[in-house]
Amino acid sequence: MRVEADGLTVQGIITDITLAACDEVVGIVGPNGSGKSTTLRCVYRAMKPDAGAVLIDGVNVHKRQQLARDLAALTQESQVEFDFTVAEVVEMGRLPHERDSARDRRIVGDALATVDLSGLASRSFLSLSGGERQRVLIARAIAQEPRVLVLDEPTNHLDIRHQLDVLALARGLGVTVLTVLHDLNLAASYCDRLYVLDEGRLVASGTPEEVLVPELIAKVFHVTAHVVRHPTTGVPQLLFDQEVTP
Numbered sequence: 001m002r003v004e005a006d007g008l009t010v011q012g013i014i015t016d017i018t019l020a021a022c023d024e025v026v027g028i029v030g031p032n033g034s035g036k037s038t039t040l041r042c043v044y045r046a047m048k049p050d051a052g053a054v055l056i057d058g059v060n061v062h063k064r065q066q067l068a069r070d071l072a073a074l075t076q077e078s079q080v081e082f083d084f085t086v087a088e089v090v091e092m093g094r095l096p097h098e099r100d101s102a103r104d105r106r107i108v109g110d111a112l113a114t115v116d117l118s119g120l121a122s123r124s125f126l127s128l129s130g131g132e133r134q135r136v137l138i139a140r141a142i143a144q145e146p147r148v149l150v151l152d153e154p155t156n157h158l159d160i161r162h163q164l165d166v167l168a169l170a171r172g173l174g175v176t177v178l179t180v181l182h183d184l185n186l187a188a189s190y191c192d193r194l195y196v197l198d199e200g201r202l203v204a205s206g207t208p209e210e211v212l213v214p215e216l217i218a219k220v221f222h223v224t225a226h227v228v229r230h231p232t233t234g235v236p237q238l239l240f241d242q243e244v245t246p
C-alpha cells in the first residue's frame with residue numbers, strides 16, 4: 001500500500017515535507033524538534049496540515065473510510081489509561097475488523113508470542129515495565145493486521161535484543177512501514193530508505209548508504225561521524241567522535 005505525503009506544512013513546525021513509502025521500511029530521522037512526530041501525526045490523521053496532503057493509495061487520508069483498519073500507529077501518545085489485561089489491550093487491535101472470537105483469540109495469541117510476552121497475557125497492563133508495555137502496544141498494532149504501520153520511536157524503552165527483534169518483526173510483516181528512529185545505526189540496518197528532517201524541512205533522502213555520510217551527519221546533528229561497514233551484513237554503521245562540531 002502506497003503512502004505519500006505531498007508538501008505537508010504545519011505552520012511554524014514543518015514546511016513542505018514530501019515523502020513516499022510503498023511496501024518497504026522507510027525511516028524518518030533528524031534531531032530533536034525537527035518535525036518527525038508532527039509529520040507522522042499528519043500521516044495517521046491526528047493532525048491536519050495547513051497545506052499539503054497525505055494520500056494512501058492515492059486517496060486523501062481525511063476521505064479514506066478504511067483507514068482505521070488499514071493503518072496502525074504506535075505513537076508517542078499511545079497510552080492505555082485503564083487497567084486492562086495485556087490480552088485485552090492486544091485485542092483492541094481487532095476492533096476495526098469484523099469480530100470472530102476464535103480467529104481473534106488466535107491472532108492475539110500469535111501477536112503476544114511474536115513480542116515474547118505470551119506468559120503475561122492475563123497480567124494488568126499498568127503493572128508492566130516500560131519495555132514490556134511498549135512490546136504489548138507493538139503486539140496490538142500487529143494484531144490489527146495493518147497494511148501500513150506507522151511507528152514513532154518504536155525502540156523506546158526496549159533493551160538491545162528487543163530493539164532488534166521489533167525492527168526485524170516490522171520488516172518481516174512485508175507491509176509499508178514508516179518509522180521515526182533516533183538510532184542511526186538501527187535506521188541503517190533496518191530501513192530501505194531514509195528521509196532526514198532538520199528544522200522542519202526535508203534536507204536529504206535516499207538509501208542509508210546515500211544519506212548517512214559524515215558531511216550530512218555533521219551538518220544536521222553537529223557531530224563528527226565515521227562510516228564503517230558492519231562485518232557480517234556490510235551495511236554502513238556510524239562511529240561518533242565525542243567532541244561536538246561547531
Ligand SMILES: Nc1ncnc2c1ncn2[C@@H]1O[C@H](COP(=O)(O)OP(=O)(O)OP(=O)(O)O)[C@@H](O)[C@H]1O
Nearest residue numbers: 012013030031032033034035036037038039180197
Ligand atoms: N501542537 C504544537 N504546538 C506548538 N508547537 C509544537 C506542537 N507540536 C510540536 N511542536 C513543536 O514543533 C517542533 C517539532 O516537534 P516534533 O515533535 O514534531 O519533533 P520531533 O522531531 O519528533 O522531536 P523529538 O526527536 O524530540 O521527538 C518542536 O519544537 C515542538 O516543540
